[in-house]
Amino acid sequence: MTKGVHHKLEDELDELERLRRENVRLKRQLEEKDMAVELLKKSERIRKDVRLGKQRHESKYLAIEYFNTNKGWSISWMCHQLGITRSAFYKWKHRIVPEQEQLNSEIAELIKEYDERFSHILGYRRMTDWINHFNHTNYSRKRIHRIMKILDIHAVIRKKRKKYKTAKPEETAENKLARNFYTTAPNKKWVTDVTEFKIPNSRKKLYLSAILDLYDRYPIAFVISGRNDNRLVFKTFDKAIEKNPTAKPIFHSDRGFQYTNKHFQKKLKDTDMIQSMSRVGHCIDNGPIEGFWGIIKSEMYQMYDITDETSLRYAIKDYIRFYCQDRPQSRYDCKTPLEVRNAALTSEHPLSYPIAKNNKIEKYKSKWSA
Secondary structure (H helix, E strand, O other): OOHHHHHHHHHHHHHHHHHHHHHHHHHHHHHHHHHHHHHHHHHHHHHHHOOOOOOOOHHHHHHHHHHHHHHOOOHHHHHHHHOOOHHHHHHHHOOOOOHHHHHHHHHHHHHHHHHHHOOOOOOHHHHHHHHHHHHOOOOOHHHHHHHHHHHOOOOOOOOOOOOOOOOOHHHOOOOOOOOOOOOOOOOOEEEEEEEEEEOOOOOOEEEEEEEEEOOOOEEEEEEEEOOOOHHHHHHHHHHHHHHOOOOOOEEEEOOOOOOOOHHHHHHHHHOOOEEEEOOOOOHHHHHHHHHHHHHHHHHHHHHOOOOOHHHHHHHHHHHHHHHHHOOOEHHHOOEOHHHHHHHHHOOOOOOOOOOOOOHHHHHHHHHHOO
16 A cells, blocks of 8 residues: 555545534534523423422522433533532522421422322312312412412312403493383384304314394394304394384393494494393393203204204204294184285284283292392
């Protein structure tokens, strides 16, 4: 082998070694980057999850201790990554844990044990009572509640209800209908509401908005939507006006946010309708539409095979068609709501259909009438 060839081979070997070392360096950098990300995430999770002590940077110390114990990571490197000193970490590690902090940790373990054992049904009151009863302790509810909040443990039953915005007095209307559901002709009194239907095998719901005429209990307009919003109610009202452009009835509803909306109230004013609203906590003030929802939900599910959103939408639409066209009612001499409506709209003197007295309702009225 000549001298020139020998030097060439040495140069090639040096280049391969350099590339190997560079590859090792880059690989190590990537590993350290991944380790740093994992370290920061662990520290953040600890900070959000369990902080029973009051030490500053405790979540960082706990993360360092975890990775050093379980993965053998360098304490100096982790301290550098998290911006703390080694001396501060060791001072925390060898400190004397305060009695109250140690007790809180023991309580936290009891809370986690009881929450798991009793399938997450314990709120902080029963959690306190049960821990004190079974362990012969006397912890306060405030202490148990505070630790449960830190652990993000709460009862899955009896969830706290959402707060709903109460309508201001100037946005509501008086109960001008006053439960007088009888009327002598179409388009004198309309009632409206929104109800919901759960979609089978899903967490979603469908919402049905409808307007009933109290003369013939005919749904003059209805709209189905996946959202209970202003658009749902506005669209229902617009359909009713499109079909009955000269109607100027008393328009009764509950105090839902759609009906107290200023834009909706302007729609009523523009069409010369008189707005009426149920009193708070008196759903019977809007009894006819509540009864209509009851009829739909008790009969529809017996008549249709409802398995998903498509079949539910079809069932609602087809049942309302059935209700209007094929379901005679005894109050109307065994005529359907559509037959009663068509006859009244083509007659100068519509027939009268008095509402039969219901003894139960009369007794209720006498007891609770304001």
